Amino acid sequence: MLKSEDDESSDARLLIKARDSYNVKLVPITIQHRDNADSTWADSFTKLLAFNQTQYSRVLSIDSDSMLLQPMDELFLLPSVPVAMPRAYWLWPDKEILSSQVVLIEPSDVEFKRIQDKIEAASGDDYDMEIVNYLYRDSALVLPHRRYDLLTGEFRGDNHSKYLGSDVEVWDPAAAYSEAKLVHFSDWPLPKPWLPTPEDIRIKIQPDCKNTTEGLEDCTARIIWNSFYTDFKTKREVTFSDNYSLSRV
Incomplete structure (x- = not known):
């Protein structure tokens, strides 16, 4: 509140x-709080209140542990649908579900009532992602994840076929960064980017440098991955004009 x-x-x-x-x-x-099995997501239903923002024709809901890399205004010009979401590509094909990390919504009383009813019937293991998938998995307009839902952890992996949607396309971290408009922080056990980061853990889990065919060391993925965290902190710095002190949002 x-x-x-x-x-x-x-x-x-x-x-x-x-x-x-x-x-x-x-x-x-x-705050929409529920005593679920995992306290981390106990307040996650709060984001679903976006379905009730009927003073707007469209609302773009973005998780707080995400960072915009480029404008996404074009999403508001998509064909009219109740919901548009990217696939949770990192879970496919084992779990063919949509990601609630970024959701384009057309708020309405009808859809909000559907959301409320599903929340009331939710089990202790259901969170916001489960709710929207129960309702929209088979009807939502699917947004391309390569542009709108890149995970920071993608830069730490060795197999990128799920992200690329191809077993033959070659992973290029610089190209992935250039095309992405939003990145979602997901690097367990590293904490979320607004929390203090133990330096030893950051160094331990940062992407490895790769050896090129020319015998050179390529640290592109490591540089980009670290820049996500430094850029997030920089963008979240706010100066209070009354006393010139700095604080993090």
Whole structure:
């Protein structure tokens, strides 16, 4: 929920600064908390309130552990559908489901009622991703994951056929970075990018450098992967004009 203007916490001050300095429209909500099997996702149903934002013809819901790399305005010009989502490519073909990390929504009373009914009937192992798949897996417009749902962990792997959708295309980390418009942080056991990162863990799990056919060392994937985390922190820096202190959003 939005905090009172009398609240002196850094979160409240950041919200006020976003509203006053960047013309962000703040909408009060109630956190949708459920005591699920995994406390990490206990509040994940909150994002589904986007289906009730009927003052807008379309809403683009993006997970907070994601970072925009390029504008995505073209999504608002897609053909009219209740929901558009990319595939959870890293789970295919074992689990042919859609990813809720980025969802283009046409809010409506009808769709929000469907969402509410599914949440009420959800089991302890159901989260936002399960809810939207129950309702839209077979009817959603599928967005290309290569442009709209790249995982940071892709740069650490050796087999990229699921991302490329091909067993013959050669993985090029620079090309993947150039075409991507959104990246989702997924590098367990590394914490989410707004949390302190133990340096020893970062070094341990960062991508390996590769030897080229010319005998040279290619660290492109490592450089790009590390840049995601440094860029995220840089973009999340906000200066409070009243006391010139820095804080992270």
